[in-house]
Amino acid sequence: MNLRLQEKKIFFASDFHLGAPDEKSSRDREKKIVSWLNEIQDDAAAIFLVGDIFDFWFEYDQVIPKGFIRFLGKIADLREKNIPIFFFTGNHDLWMKDYFTKELGIPVFQHPIEVTVEKYKFLVGHGDGLGPGDNSYKVLKKIFTNPVCQWAFKWLHPDIGMRIANKWSSNSRITNIAKNENDFKGDDEWLWAYCKQVEQSKHFDYYVFGHRHLPLNLPVGNKARYYNLGEWVTHFTYGVFDGKEFEIKKYGV
Known part of the structure; x- marks a missing residue:
């Protein structure tokens, strides 16, 4: 994929976890995200939403999760303004399929992709299941992405399926906190x-x-950098590339 800035910028954000941990805090976060999108839209050559945008998302043939209407309305508005948006699945919303592509013309990627911006080369993805370790999750991911398992889950009534998934998602967050997964x-x-x-x-x-929920800026060899985008539950951080440098910024500061 090749992108041109045309005197604008490219924005990156991940881990909104809309829907968690409860309706009120999710709604407040959603409004903050929409406010951020309103502020960046005039400067945006493209927007990358890099996974776990939703704390849970499963597309049935004719049903999607209710809620998030402010966010969905805003990204529809951005697409009407011809701003390219690229979605990536994360470990919480890996059951996204073609709803966004058909409805809004937003491609959805399940794996990291290579992007060239002007002369600079990017590798962009959510990050779950990559690198050494985390073997238990890698096994779970194979199960969750198995077409037969997805087909079986689809036949649960949406109210039952959503309840099961939200319970699992909540337990996953509690486990990560107990294991200090958010520490560098x-x-x-x-x-x-x-x-x-x-x-x-x-x-x-x-x-x-x-995925890591930590804003990070680390060297990779002598000529590359690894950036982690953080999250929007406590950090409210995002990445921006202006054609010269990449920065991690905090919204509201």
């Missing part, structure tokens, strides 16, 4: 290790991922 792990940062591994065989100027 130094050389054991597995996405950082993944970037270093990729860089040995193919060069990218920028590696941009979400």
Whole structure:
């Protein structure tokens, strides 16, 4: 994929986790996200939404989760303004299919993609299941992405399916907090290790991922950087590239 800035900027954000942990806090966060989108729209050459935008999302043949109408309305408005938007699935919303593509012309990516912006090369993805370790999740991901398992889940009534999924999502967050998963792990940062591994065989100027919930800016070899976008539950951070440099910024500061 090749993008031109035309004196504008490219924006990156991930891990909105809309829907969690409760309706009120999610609604407040949603309004803040819409406010951010309103502020950046005139400067945006493109917007990358890099996974876990929703805390849970499952597309039945004729049903999608209710709620998030302010956010959905805003991205529809951005598309009407011909601003390109690119969605990535995360570990919480990996059951996104073609609703956004058919309804809004927004492509949805399940894996990292290579993007060239002017002369700079990016590798962009959510980041779940990449790098060493996290073997239990990698097994779960194979189950969750198995077509037969998805077909079986689809036959649950949506009210039952959503209740089960939201309970699992809540337990996942509690487990991560107990394991201090949001603490910086130094050389054991597995996405950082993944970037270093990729860089040995193919060069990218920028590696941009979400999933870790930590805003990070780390070197990859001598000529590349790994950026983690953080999240919008506590950090409210996002990435912006102006053609010269990539920055992690905090909304509301």
